[in-house]
Amino acid sequence: MRVGVAPGQIRLESLSKSYGRVTALDGVDLEVRAGELITLVGPSGSGKSTILRLIAGLDRPDAGRVLVDGKDVGRVPPHRRAIAMVFQDYALYPHLTVRDNLLFGLRVRRVPRAEADRQARAAAERLEIADLLDRYPDQMSGGQRQRVALARALVRDPSVYLLDEPLASLDAQLRFATRTDLLAMHQELRTTMVHVTHDQAEAMTLGDRVVVLDRGRVRQVGPPQEVYDEPADVFVAGFLGSPPMNLVVGGGVLGDAPGLTLGVRPEDLALDPEGPIEVTVEAMETLGSEAILLTRARASTRDPAAAAAAAAAGAGVRLTVRTGPRHGVRPGDRLRLRPDPARIHRFDTETGRRR
Numbered sequence: 001m002r003v004g005v006a007p008g009q010i011r012l013e014s015l016s017k018s019y020g021r022v023t024a025l026d027g028v029d030l031e032v033r034a035g036e037l038i039t040l041v042g043p044s045g046s047g048k049s050t051i052l053r054l055i056a057g058l059d060r061p062d063a064g065r066v067l068v069d070g071k072d073v074g075r076v077p078p079h080r081r082a083i084a085m086v087f088q089d090y091a092l093y094p095h096l097t098v099r100d101n102l103l104f105g106l107r108v109r110r111v112p113r114a115e116a117d118r119q120a121r122a123a124a125e126r127l128e129i130a131d132l133l134d135r136y137p138d139q140m141s142g143g144q145r146q147r148v149a150l151a152r153a154l155v156r157d158p159s160v161y162l163l164d165e166p167l168a169s170l171d172a173q174l175r176f177a178t179r180t181d182l183l184a185m186h187q188e189l190r191t192t193m194v195h196v197t198h199d200q201a202e203a204m205t206l207g208d209r210v211v212v213l214d215r216g217r218v219r220q221v222g223p224p225q226e227v228y229d230e231p232a233d234v235f236v237a238g239f240l241g242s243p244p245m246n247l248v249v250g251g252g253v254l255g256d257a258p259g260l261t262l263g264v265r266p267e268d269l270a271l272d273p274e275g276p277i278e279v280t281v282e283a284m285e286t287l288g289s290e291a292i293l294l295t296r297a298r299a300s301t302r303d304p305a306a307a308a309a310a311a312a313a314g315a316g317v318r319l320t321v322r323t324g325p326r327h328g329v330r331p332g333d334r335l336r337l338r339p340d341p342a343r344i345h346r347f348d349t350e351t352g353r354r355r
């Protein structure tokens with residue numbers, strides 16, 4: 001029996017990369033499965049684009065290896081890797097029409113004219129830009145340019161797509177529409193896609209798995225809902241979710257827990273007249289389908305460090321609550337909250353790790 005590796009599988013082994021004194025990647029291990037859409041997410045400077053550049057061969061690692069389909073590609077130049085990259089700023093050739101932008105890569109590869117035309121048209125139709133083939137990039141909207149950039153990647157017929165914040169410069173509505181297109185494109189092609197974003201909402205919706213990065217290290221890898229429900233550490237807990245998880249050192253109003261930090265997401269705090277936590281509403285945002293209440297509780301804790309921290313801050317713990325839009329609450333109101341006991345997260349305060 002032949003044991004092969006499916007095309008488009010990527011393995012990163014102990015990848016490290018520094019720029020001068022800046023450590024961009026610090027021992028990254030990651031396996032991207034063939035055909036998977038995986039999203040790298042993390043704050044600015046966490047190393048996301050560096051990972052893409054190393055996979056594409058645009059940069060070389062200081063240590064570690066990149067394997068594509070089981071082969072070390074360290075010595076393979078970028079144009080020989082079966083990889084297409086799409087950037088936030090489209091990177092279209094401004095002096096070429098859409099048609100010629102699409103044909104460019106095919107001409108470089110000496111694909112016969114008729115076949116190249118056929119492939120360019122198929123990609124344009126796939127991304128619904130067939131009526132724009134004679135336009136120049138500056139004659140199109142941002143969303144249209146992004147579709148052209150995706151179509152150009154498509155005609156290369158790569159075994160891996162690297163997408164570096166392709167939706168970042170689109171407005172909210174277009175972003176949603178293009179995100180849906182990208183998902184449909186992946187579902188149809190089933191080609192490996194590594195997508196980078198710093199937008200945690202995008203990471204939740206776009207990807208079979210999400211990789212959370214922080215300062216050049218992988219903090220957690222898993223299906224988005226799993227990472228959201230069981231963050232591996234305080235960093236991931238605070239990063240994924242908007243508004244972020246409420247985190248209370250020592251537990252405080254969430255329950256006395258010396259040495260631990262307890263967390264609860266805004267949607268897991270219910271308004272309940274019998275609830276154990278008394279808070280004052282300081283501000284609120286009503287968003288149509290939901291409301292966010294910014295409240296402040298009195299810290300009740302026996303953890304001396306937490307009590308001192310709360311006292312030093314001059315007030316009680318802030319708790320953000322997500323609730324329905326028709327709550328009848330006003331700033332200044334006193335309310336009671338009940339945390340869902342099954343949804344309290346426990347972290348070691350010293351290491352930050354989930355307990």
Ligand SMILES: Nc1ncnc2c1ncn2[C@@H]1O[C@H](COP(=O)(O)OP(=O)(O)OP(=O)(O)O)[C@@H](O)[C@H]1O
Pocket residue numbers: 019020022023024042043044045046047048049050051198
């Ligand atoms: N060519 C370079 N020269 C110097 N420093 C660099 C270079 N490229 C990246 N860095 C640094 O390496 C770190 C990681 O950068 P990288 O672009 O991978 O982050 P990122 O997570 O993609 O960030 P962003 O979301 O802002 O694009 C940053 O501190 C960055 O300043």
